[in-house]
Amino acid sequence: MKEVLTCYMCDSIATTKEHVPPKCLFPEKKDIGNDKYRLHLMTVPSCEEHNNTKSDDDEFLMVSLAGILGNNSIGYIHSQGKVLRAIRRSSYKLLKKVFLNSKNVKLEIKDNKFVDIIIGTPDVLRLKKSFEHIAYGIYYYHFNKRFDGIVKIFMDFIYYSKKNHQNYKDIIRDKVNFESKDKEKFGENKDVFYYQFLDEDEYGLLTLKLCFYGRIEVYAVFAKSDFELPGGMYLMNKLIDNGMKVIVKEDNTTYEFN
Structure with a gap:
């Protein structure tokens, strides 16, 4: 008897x-040669x-990521190939999404050598939605079951103008990168994408x-639907939200809020 599978995001039949x-x-092959x-x-x-309702979000994510300054050569080639074709096909409307x-600016990369780049405010909410879907999908793929809870997304490549938001992100980035140093990287095409799971805390x-x-x-941080912040963490967040100066020390690094 054929196994009936359910969706990675909900209880509907897949x-x-x-x-x-x-x-x-x-x-694609035509851009990379194989x-x-x-x-x-x-x-x-x-x-x-x-599946079908997120095709626009997938294209949005592709354009958002491939052209980010500092990506490896694969990201650059992709941005000059499939991504640029998609942008031109939309008459550049994709960039507005x-x-x-x-705004367009010129960045000097060497003496008297400039490249044109675009800087601006990204659609953070839409990015988070896209990454949530990926996180739920990776969880299903890795553990062969759907995660029935909430996922909180933190994007290291986003710069936050508010100091507190930036500090929260820095704490998470430093902690994750320290704990993931010896964790296995999964993914057949690691130059494009890989993932790592940390130990449950x-x-x-x-x-x-x-x-x-x-x-x-x-x-992506996975939490049960009924998860509540521990007392100490809840108090710290309340103090920060109320404008109190809070100093957090993690692994010999100090983060100052407010």
Whole structure:
């Protein structure tokens, strides 16, 4: 008897498969010269709703990530190939979806050598939604079951103008990178994407590290639906939210809030 699979995001019967991360993030043969980056891609069972309704989000994510300054050569080639074709095909409307506001600037990379880049405010909420789907998908792929809880996303490649937000992100980044040093990296095409799971912490939180194009890091924290912050953490957050000066020390590094 054939096993009936359910969707990686909900309890609906799976009728199709979803690539995690989206297939469009991986370069095509005509841009890279071979199919190596589209072999052995990860898929999970999905219902029609959670597969077909997110194609626009997948393209949005592709344009948002591939062209980020500092990516490896694979990311750069992808940005000049499939990504640029998608932008031109949309008459550059895709860029307006990626940035809530933006401007073109010239960046000097060497003496009298400049490159044109775009800087602006990204659509953070839409990015988080895209990464949430990837996190749920990776969890299903890795553990062969759906995660029935909440996922909190932290994006290291985003710079926050508010000091407190930036400090929160820095604490998480430093902690994740320290604890992931000896953890196995999963993914057949690590120059494009790999992931690592950290050990579950004392509060029952499970952290997943996602890395795209050798540079872009995203951290997903899995928590049960009824999770509550421990008393000390709750008090610290309340003090910070109320404008009190708080100093946090982690592994010989000091982070100052307010």
